[in-house]
Amino acid sequence: MKTSPFDNHKENTWCPGCGNFGILSSMKAAFEELGLAPEDLLIVSGIGQAAKLPHYIHANGFNGLHGRALPAAFGAHVANSKLKLVVNTGDGDALAEGGNHFIHAIRKNMDITHLIHDNQVYGLTKGQAAPTTPLGQKTTLQIEGVRVDPLNPVTLAISLGCSFVARANAGDQPFMKEILMAALNHRGYALIDILQPCVTFNKVNTYQWFKDRVYAVPESYDPYDKVAAFSESLKWGDDGIPIGILYKEDKPAYYDRLDHIKTDHLAAVERKPTDIQPLLNQLKF
Amino acid sequence: MRINILIGGSAGHGINTIDQFLTRLLTKKGFHFHSYKDYMSRIRGGTNFTHVTLSDQPVHCHDDALDVIVALTSEIIKEHYDRLTENGLIICDADVVLPEPCRHQVTRLNFKEILKETGNTKGYSMVALGAIVKAIGLEESTLNHLVDKRWTEAIIDANTKTARMAYEATHCVLISIPKTNEDHLVMSGNQAVALGALAAGVGFYSAYPMAPSTGVMSYLTQYETRYPLVVEQAEDEIAAINSIISAASNGLRSMTSTSGGGFSLMVEGLGFAAVAEVPVVMLDVQRPGPATGMATRTEQSDLNFVLDASQGEFPRIILSFNSIEDAFYKTFRAFNLSDKYRVPVILLSDQYLADSTSTVREPDLKALKIDLHLVKEVREDYRHHDLRTLVQDRVVPGMTSQIVMNDSHEHDENGSVTESASNRAAMNDRRMSKLNEIIKEIEEPRLIGDPEAKDILICWGSTAGVVAAAVDNLTGQGRSVGALIFGDLYPLPTKTLTKLIERGARLINVEGNYQGQLRQLISRELAYPIHHSILKYDGRQFSPGYILKAYEEMIQK
Numbered sequence: 001m002k003t004s005p006f007d008n009h010k011e012n013t014w015c016p017g018c019g020n021f022g023i024l025s026s027m028k029a030a031f032e033e034l035g036l037a038p039e040d041l042l043i044v045s046g047i048g049q050a051a052k053l054p055h056y057i058h059a060n061g062f063n064g065l066h067g068r069a070l071p072a073a074f075g076a077h078v079a080n081s082k083l084k085l086v087v088n089t090g091d092g093d094a095l096a097e098g099g100n101h102f103i104h105a106i107r108k109n110m111d112i113t114h115l116i117h118d119n120q121v122y123g124l125t126k127g128q129a130a131p132t133t134p135l136g137q138k139t140t141l142q143i144e145g146v147r148v149d150p151l152n153p154v155t156l157a158i159s160l161g162c163s164f165v166a167r168a169n170a171g172d173q174p175f176m177k178e179i180l181m182a183a184l185n186h187r188g189y190a191l192i193d194i195l196q197p198c199v200t201f202n203k204v205n206t207y208q209w210f211k212d213r214v215y216a217v218p219e220s221y222d223p224y225d226k227v228a229a230f231s232e233s234l235k236w237g238d239d240g241i242p243i244g245i246l247y248k249e250d251k252p253a254y255y256d257r258l259d260h261i262k263t264d265h266l267a268a269v270e271r272k273p274t275d276i277q278p279l280l281n282q283l284k285f
Numbered sequence: 286m287r288i289n290i291l292i293g294g295s296a297g298h299g300i301n302t303i304d305q306f307l308t309r310l311l312t313k314k315g316f317h318f319h320s321y322k323d324y325m326s327r328i329r330g331g332t333n334f335t336h337v338t339l340s341d342q343p344v345h346c347h348d349d350a351l352d353v354i355v356a357l358t359s360e361i362i363k364e365h366y367d368r369l370t371e372n373g374l375i376i377c378d379a380d381v382v383l384p385e386p387c388r389h390q391v392t393r394l395n396f397k398e399i400l401k402e403t404g405n406t407k408g409y410s411m412v413a414l415g416a417i418v419k420a421i422g423l424e425e426s427t428l429n430h431l432v433d434k435r436w437t438e439a440i441i442d443a444n445t446k447t448a449r450m451a452y453e454a455t456h457c458v459l460i461s462i463p464k465t466n467e468d469h470l471v472m473s474g475n476q477a478v479a480l481g482a483l484a485a486g487v488g489f490y491s492a493y494p495m496a497p498s499t500g501v502m503s504y505l506t507q508y509e510t511r512y513p514l515v516v517e518q519a520e521d522e523i524a525a526i527n528s529i530i531s532a533a534s535n536g537l538r539s540m541t542s543t544s545g546g547g548f549s550l551m552v553e554g555l556g557f558a559a560v561a562e563v564p565v566v567m568l569d570v571q572r573p574g575p576a577t578g579m580a581t582r583t584e585q586s587d588l589n590f591v592l593d594a595s596q597g598e599f600p601r602i603i604l605s606f607n608s609i610e611d612a613f614y615k616t617f618r619a620f621n622l623s624d625k626y627r628v629p630v631i632l633l634s635d636q637y638l639a640d641s642t643s644t645v646r647e648p649d650l651k652a653l654k655i656d657l658h659l660v661k662e663v664r665e666d667y668r669h670h671d672l673r674t675l676v677q678d679r680v681v682p683g684m685t686s687q688i689v690m691n692d693s694h695e696h697d698e699n700g701s702v703t704e705s706a707s708n709r710a711a712m713n714d715r716r717m718s719k720l721n722e723i724i725k726e727i728e729e730p731r732l733i734g735d736p737e738a739k740d741i742l743i744c745w746g747s748t749a750g751v752v753a754a755a756v757d758n759l760t761g762q763g764r765s766v767g768a769l770i771f772g773d774l775y776p777l778p779t780k781t782l783t784k785l786i787e788r789g790a791r792l793i794n795v796e797g798n799y800q801g802q803l804r805q806l807i808s809r810e811l812a813y814p815i816h817h818s819i820l821k822y823d824g825r826q827f828s829p830g831y832i833l834k835a836y837e838e839m840i841q842k
C-alpha cells in the first residue's frame with residue numbers, strides 16, 4: 001500500500017470493511033494533493049466510530065465530547081484561523097447530541113470542513129437508530145422499527161444557508177477526494193454528508209444499496225440556486241440519491257465578519273497586564 | 286464612620302442613574318463607598334432600591350441602620366422606615382405617605398413641580414441627587430460635576446439647574462460626615478472580573494446570558510477591538526465551555542461565566558478540560574437555586590456543586606471572591622494557576638458581589654505577570670501528559686511544527702486512547718497528585734479581629750465584608766472575637782484552621798446557604814465537626830446586624 005505523511009500506524013479498531021476506511025484514505029489523499037502538512041491541520045471530532053478518526057491520522061487532533069465537535073472547532077478557529085480545520089462526526093454526534101450546535105455553527109459560517117459519517121445508525125453503541133435512520137427500519141434497539149421521521153442533513157444545511165453543502169459516497173473514493181478538495185478550498189462552512197456503510201449494524205444501507213442508487217449531479221446543475229438545491233436534496237432511496245456539490249452560497253466567513261481582529265492567529269498576540277491601564281483610567285472620577 | 290443612604294422607588298424611576306452619579310460624586314470627593322442594588326426580576330414596576338454606604342475607609346458591605354432614606358414611593362418608607370437612625374433624614378416626593386407621627390427630619394420635595402419649573406421633564410434623578418448632596422453636607426459646587434459624555438450642553442445645563450433647585454429646597458442635613466481625599470477607581474464585582482481577565486490576557490470569552498453573570502460579558506464586549514478579543518454569545522452553555530476548552534488547547538487564554546443553571550450544563554466539559562489537561566477559567570456567579578431559582582437574588586449554595594461537579598475524579602481549583610478588589614486579583618491569578626497546573630479553575634462569585642459597586646485601590650499592573658507555560662520550540666522528548674513530571678509547559682497546535690493530540694478519553698502520555706490498567710492508574714495518579722503541588726500556592730484564610738479569641742467566625746466569598754463589619758462592631762464594644770475569612774477554597778488550606786482547632790477555639794460558620802457547605806468541606810477534609818452555624822438562605826445578603834443578633838442568641842444558649 002502507498003504510504004502517506006499522514007499515516008500514524010496506530011492500532012485501528014474499526015470493523016474490517018467499514019466505510020470509515022475509505023473516508024480516511026480519501027482525506028489523506030486530498031491533504032497530500034493540496035500540499036498540506038500534518039502541522040497545518042487540526043482534526044476535530046466528538047465521540048463515536050467516526051470520531052475516532054483523529055487518532056488514525058498523523059496531524060494535530062482534538063477528540064472532544066460526544067456531540068460537541070462543532071463548538072470545539074469554533075474555539076480552535078477563533079484561537080488560530082491559520083489551521084486547516086476538519087471536523088469528523090457521526091450522524092448521531094452531529095445531528096442528535098450535537099443538533100443545536102449544528103444549526104448554530106452553520107450560522108457562523110466559520111471556515112471548516114465538516115464530514116458527517118452518515119451510517120444511519122449508532123455504530124459505537126451497537127446499532128441503535130440515528131437521526132438519519134429511515135422510518136420503519138429495524139435496529140438493535142428499535143426492534144419494531146423506527147417510529148420517528150428521519151432528518152436529512154443536506155436539506156437542513158441548505159435551508160440554513162450553509163455556504164457549501166455536498167454529499168459523497170464512501171464507496172467511491174476518487175469522487176469523495178474531489179469533493180473533499182473542493183470543500184477544503186472553500187472559505188466558510190463546508191459540509192459533506194458522506195454515505196458510509198456500517199457493515200456490522202446497518203444491513204440495509206450497504207455499499208451495493210448505495211451503488212445502485214447514487215448519481216452525480218450533472219454539469220448543468222447550478223448549486224447557487226437555493227430552491228432547486230432544496231428540492232434536489234429531497235431525493236432519496238429508489239428515486240436516486242444525488243451526490244456532488246449540491247449547494248453553494250457566497251457570504252463572508254466568520255473571520256471576515258470580525259472586522260476588529262487584524263491577525264489570523266489570535267493566540268499568538270502578545271498581551272501584558274499594563275495593556276488595561278486605559279480601562280482603569282476610565283474608572284477614575 | 287459610615288453613612289448609609291437608601292434610595293428607592295419603582296423600576297423606571299432612574300434609581301440606577303441616581304446611584305451612578307451619586308457614587309461618581311462621592312469618588313470625586315475622595316470618599317470610599319459600597320453600593321448594592323436590590324432589584325426585582327422585571328423591567329418596570331415593582332420596588333427597587335440602591336443602598337450606598339460611604340466612609341473614609343474601604344467599604345465591602347452595607348449596614349443595617351440608615352442615615353438617609355430617599356423615598357420616591359410610599360412602599361420604600363413602609364419597608365425601611367424602622368431602619369432609620371435617631372438623627373436620620375427622609376427625603377421624599379410630595380405624595381409619599383409617612384408614618385404618623387414622624388419623629389425624623391423630613392424634606393418633602395415636589396419632584397413634578399421642580400421639573401416643570403426647570404423644564405427638565407426627564408430629570409427625576411437630578412432632583413434626588415441635588416437633595417442628597419445637600420443632606421450629606423457637600424457644597425453646592427459638587428453639582429458642577431454632574432456631567433456625562435452622552436449629554437449635550439443643554440442637557441447638562443438643565444440637569445445642573447434641576448439639581449441646584451433641589452439642593453436649595455433641602456433643609457435637613459446630617460451633622461457629622463467623614464472627610465477624606467484619596468483617589469480610587471470605581472468598579473462593580475462583574476467589572477472587576479472582566480478587568481482581571483483582560484489583565485491576564487484573555488483572548489476569547491464565550492458565554493450564554495444568565496443573570497447575575499451577564500455583566501462580565503457586557504463589559505468585555507465593549508473592548509473587543511482594543512485588546513483584541515473575541516466575545517461570543519454561544520447557543521448554550523455546553524457550546525460555551527467546549528469552545529473555550531478548544532481555544533485554550535490552541536494557546537489562547539479563554540474564559541466563560543454563568544450562574545448555577547448554566548454551570549449545570551457545563552459539567553461534562555469541566556471534566557473534559559481536566560482529563561485533557563487544558564487550562565480553563567469558569568466563573569459561577571451564584572444565585573439561589575435549584576433550577577431557575579431567583580434570578581436577581583443572592584446565595585452561596587453552589588460550593589458543594591462545583592466541588593463535586595462532573596463524573597470521575599480530577600483536580601480542580603476553587604477560588605471565591607471576598608471583595609470587588611479581590612475579584613480582580615483572583616481572576617488574574619486564576620489564569621496563571623490554570624496554565625501552570627493545566628487544571629480548570631472555578632471562580633465563585635454571587636449576585637451580591639457581582640451587582641455591587643465600590644471604590645477600589647488602583648492595582649499596580651506592573652507587578653502582575655502573565656505566565657502562559659507554552660512550549661515555544663520543538664522538543665523532541667515532549668510528551669503531552671508526561672508521567673515524569675506534574676508541572677510541564679504544553680505544546681499547542683500551530684505554535685511550532687510539533688503536532689499534538691487533546692483527548693477526552695483516558696489516554697497515554699501522547700494523548701492516544703488506551704484502556705491499559707497500568708496507564709490508567711498512572712495517569713490518575715499524575716492528575717490527582719497535582720493537588721499536592723497546587724496546595725503550596727493556595728492562600729491561607731485571613732484571620733481578623735482577635736486571633737486569640739475563643740469565638741472565631743468562619744466565612745467565605747462575599748460574606749467576608751459583612752463578617753468583618755460584625756467583628757469590628759463587637760471589637761468596638763470591647764468584646765473579643767475573631768474571624769477566619771476563606772477566599773481560596775479548594776484544595777482547602779488547613780494550616781490556620783488546624784491551629785485554631787488545636788487551641789480549642791469555638792468555630793462558628795457564617796454562610797449564605799442551608800447546609801453550611803464550607804462547614805461540610807472542613808469536616809470532609811479534617812474530620813472536624815463545627816457545631817455552630819449562622820446561616821441565611823432567603824435570597825438576601827447577610828447584614829452585620831443579622832450576624833450580631835444571631836451571634837448574641839447563640840452565645841445566650
Ligand SMILES: Cc1ncc(C[n+]2csc(CCOP(=O)(O)OP(=O)(O)O)c2C)c(N)n1
Pocket residue numbers: 047048049050051066089090091092093094117119121122123124125130
Ligand atoms: C454524553 C454522552 N452520551 C452518550 C454517549 C454514548 N455514545 C457514544 S457514541 C454514541 C453514538 C454514536 O453514533 P454516531 O454519532 O452516529 O457515530 P458512529 O459510531 O455511528 O460513527 C453514543 C450514544 C457518550 N459518549 N456521551
Ligand code: SF4
Pocket residue numbers: 013014015017018019020049119123124197198199200201
Ligand atoms: S460498527 Fe459500523 S461504523 Fe463502527 S466500525 Fe464497525 S462497521 Fe464501522
Ligand SMILES: [Mg+2]
Pocket residue numbers: 048090091092117118119120121122123130
Ligand atoms: Mg452513526
